[in-house]
Ligand code: FES
């Protein structure tokens with residue numbers, strides 16, 4: 282092992298040219314029992330970025346796993362400094378957890394850059410904790426390894442698997458149709474969360490943890506291990522050992538987060554049936570890594586990739602099944618057999634993804650299909666554009682046969698549908714009016730949600746998927762086309778058109794849409810257009826501008842206000858915008874100045 286560059290931590294703890302400050306930096310880190318020998322013997326100082334807490338139950342098990350991480354770091358001669366990162370609990374934080382991703386990112390950048398850390402173990406899990414950590418690691422570019430907390434055990438109710446999140450959408454329909462009462466509703470939903478860990482479905486958490494592995498930022502085979510399994514503890518230990526070696530090898534995020542790695546992740550996302558939040562978060566990570574990754578790559582690189590993983594919401598199974606069937610390496614090896622993986626992409630273990638996954642096998646073909654027998658032949662996202670928005674995405678793997686038969690069966694144009702729209706301004710408006718008969722919602726209606734983007738609903742809310750009115754559900758119509766400028770939970774199986782950019786609050790065309798307008802969606806051509814004459818649109822635009830623009834609720838915290846002033850749109854990752862160098866500023870600046 283050779284040291285490619287001096288350890289950053291020595292600028293704090295062992296700088297013979299500045300003994301005044303060295304003494305100051307040392308004395309307080311000695312005060313809880315560290316020794317001079319540990320801090321001055323050239324051992325790497327390794328941070329554990331602790332994302333678990335009582336406020337973030339999905340990641341809370343990291344408090345336990347960190348003990349094994351410490352043992353691994355110690356065993357390889359590193360010194361551990363564990364610190365908290367801003368909590369982000371997807372199901373707890375209001376108004377959105379999305380709001381906190383960039384805040385957590387900012388906080389982590391300051392810590393990684395401003396403290397004596399040579400490398401870091403990123404403890405990831407719940408939806409936004411993963412991109413926040415990877416964005417920060419990419420920005421500061423010190424050796425970093427991600428450790429997933431792992432999914433919860435499978436949920437069960439009356440002999441059937443209940444998947445977190447996914448069961449909520451089903452239970453809401455049952456409640457709306459009067460099939461269950463409120464107590465049943467809560468029992469059913471709670472059954473899906475039987476242990477520590479994150480969502481056991483292929484929601485945004487399983488997606489982002491799988492894509493972290495596909496990017497090469499976590500150990501091979503690590504993403505799918507359920508949180509309570511002993512293998513998860515072992516993985517924590519190995520991750521701790523490995524980060525010390527990575528520091529000695531100077532293996533940095535910039536060596537791993539290449540364009541090839543992102544394209545591998547996009548293809549894996551299609552094969553696993555990953556979340557529609559993935560394009561947002563991968564765009565955000567790529568921009569902080571300085572990698573070109575336009576949204577159109579998702580369709581060009583990812584659309585023709587088959588769906589192999591049979592997990593809810595697109596399929597039947599849950600996290601434990603995915604792990605037992607072989608997890609991410611089994612999926613990657615299938616994709617490799619069709620030449621769909623850039624095998625030379627490096628990973629945190631120092632080897633390539635091709636080497637890591639070459640011998641991975643599927644252990645259960647009901648859960649992970651072989652490439653020749655996919656669940657669907659093309660499972661990636663399609664990117665739509667038109668006069669309604671610059672871009673929006675649709676997850677084709679969740680289009681049900683029933684939905685396809687109802688909307689995509691016109692023999693003249695089998696990939697297109699059009700109809701009258703009903704427009705809602707935020708979820709409160711939707712909840713208040715969805716069952717109102719005067720809206721005249723039929724099976725041909727398209728539901729629109731606006732005011733739900735990064736500015737309008739700060740952070741962008743997961744509110745675009747809307748259940749049909751109760752009278753349609755009782756007739757067996759469980760999904761209408763939903764379109765909006767917000768996001769959708771990765772645990773939802775609705776074939777919605779999401780992440781529309783620009784949002785209404787940023788002056789997007791959605792702000793001009795009115796209930797009763799007709800909209801045409803053409804999935805084959807990738808277009809979405811409002812069928813209203815241009816002069817009428819111009820009139821509406823003038824009227825909206827004269828009235829002061831699209832209205833949304835005022836900011837409630839300083840951060841909401843700051844983020845609204847700086848945030849970009851979902852298509853470009855919804856990151857804080859600034860001059861180009863702003864995304865990666867810490868890398869250019871070396872070690873910060875002394876503080877006294
Ligand atoms: Fe945390 Fe789903 S709510 S992972």
Ligand code: MG
Nearest residue numbers: 371743770771
């Ligand atoms: Mg969510």
